[in-house]
Amino acid sequence: MSAAIECQHVSLERRRHNRQTLCILNDITVVFNGSSMNLISGPTGVGKTSLLHILAGLLRPSSGQVVVDGQPVSRWTGIHRSRWRRRVGIAFQHHHLIEDLTALENVLVPLIPLCLNIRELRRLGRQALTELDLAALAGEKIQFLSGGQRQRINLARALVNRPKYIFVDEPTAHQDNASAAMIIRRLVEAKKKMTTVIIVAHDPRVEASDAIDAHFRLVDGKLSRVV
Amino acid sequence: MKNPMSDSRLIWSVRDVMRRPLEWFLLTAALTLITAIPATALLLVQGLTGAATSILADSPSLVIRKIDPTGWEPVPVEQSLNAVGSVPGVLRAYTRIWGVVGGPKGPLTVVTAISTPSGDHSATPAHPKRGKVLIGPGAATGSTVSQLTLNGQTTQTFQIDGVINPKSAMASHDLVVLNPLDARRLLGLPDGYASDIAIDVFHAGEETAIIPDLAEALPWPVRITTRSENLKFLSGSYARHGGIAIIATIPALVAICLLVAATIREQLESRFEIGLLKAFGWSTADIVRHFLFRALFIGLPAVCLGMVIAYASVFSPGVQWPGILLFGWQGRAPALYLNMGGTLLTLLQIAALTLLPYLIATLVPVLKVATADTHTYFEGDGR
Secondary structure (H helix, E strand, C coil): CCCCEEEEEEEEEEECCCCCEEEEEEEEEEEECCCCEEEEECCCCCCHHHHHHHHCCCCCCCEEEEEECCEEHHHCCHHHHHHHHHHEEEECCCCCCCCCCEHHHHHHHHHHHHCCEHHHHHHHHHHHHHHCCCHHHCCCEHHHCCHHHHHHHHHHHHHCCCCCEEEEECCCCCCCHHHHHHHHHHHHHHHHCCCEEEEECCCHHHHCCCCCCEEEEEECCEEEECC | CCCHHHEHHHHHHHHHHHCCHHHHHHHHHHHHHHHHHHHHHHHHHHHHHHHHHHHHHCCCCEEEEEEECCEEECEEHHHHHHHHHCCCCEEEEEEECEEEEEECCEEEEEECCCCCCCCCHHHCCCCCCCCEEEECHHHCCCCCCCEEEEECCCEEEEEEEEECCHHHHHHHCCEEECCHHHHHHHHCCCCCEECEEEEEECCCCHHHHCHHHHHHHCCCCEEEEEHHHHHHHHHHHHHHHHHHHHHHHHHHHHHHHHHHHHHHHHHHHCHHHHHHHHHCCCCHHHHHHHHHHHHHHHHHHHHHHHHHHHHHHHHCCCCCHHHHHHHCCCCCCCCCCCCHHHHHHHHHHHHHHHHHHHHHHHHHHHHHHHCCCHHHHHCCCCC
């Protein structure tokens, strides 16, 4: 079972061009239980992605910390932060796939530093694609794929190394109902394997899903639990 | 032990290079040429310098020629040897018969014996029989031609008895070895006369010390040249060759500067991809290793290929263009032979000149980008 992720007084400030400080996240204290499915929703531009990036170790909070298993992972530096990132899987809102690589090669990116045998690497990559009904696209270059296909490859990349923590940003955007249901099903399967899942979305299909264990809403920099 | 070819990181780096095959090909070609051009010039100078120094080490300490207002004059053998033999410091004195005559493809040097670098006894032939000649590789006009016509004071046709060992080509390239009697006739030397007097002394320091005594001992005006003067002349020649090599290297240096600038820009532009790799757990060491593998995959084969081209251009028999281009040699160039120490040094210089700047240009910006905080790569990605 994965340990809970705890945000302790996490704040994020950004300096604007006119040198004024903008408070994006304001003293957020919350616990995401281990092996649970969590949803963070809220209006556009409120800071949901920033919070997700803080949790995934891509962004440092201005103050406060993220604690996992008693360790302040958001305060870790250098090589320790890359160790934390290897334990998590992240699916970006804007996909961030490498255009001139194939779908399979994009999915393999998190596995490369693990020094696995190339056959094992390919097997894991193909498996991740198959689980999202993308096996037929393994050899296709990203630049020739649709937005929905890209989004699923983005998710496959987040899941490929069997992470204990998964952070997904708008996973059902560009997806039809069947694909959205498949994505949610896949995240539920991950949760059943003792993974903590945190989804950022304002898609009603996700909000309505009964797979969500905890629903949080981010408004004006404050996070509050809805369900 | 783990097979490096199954290392996923290495394979990934190679695949990354192959993402842009045209760019990879052009970069390899550019690095190959940038390596090959200065390496050819430097290896040629190095090869030439080594060969010439080796030949000079076996030459006489002093050479005396009789002069008059019209130029060189033959020296009377007996009178000359008696005169110089009495000069203190002279270890050995002997006369030589040689001269320059016209050959089928240009001037050739006619001798009656060959002085070759130490230890290369295989290249020193006995005098040919009358009417026969041994020729240097540069004097050969074709493998099927068996006769050689020479134009001196008289015109004579000789039977070619053999070609001097090509390994001594730097010393014997344009030589024709004749029987002394044939040589005298061809050069117009009367009996009892020679072209010059060669003198050996015990110590190099005595070369210049005995010049006044030698000049005084001989009853006619002479021109005396020492081995050290010849060395100085060659040093000047090497300096000119070195200058030519540097001039040949300038465009290559400009090209490497452009390549370094382009590589730095490319690496800085790849900051998004580096950020992406970091987001998926790649450490700074992983990223630096990845870009190092990439750079070596491009740079090492290119530099090796450039060096092989340079080596083949300079040391392969029959390749003429570097000598014609850099030194204006006419006809077939003499074959040069590898001097291990000097060549290794030259190759290391070239590697430092091309591979090192390329590696630095690859890794320094990567290091700068890879150590930056990850969020800077994803600015503008929602909020």
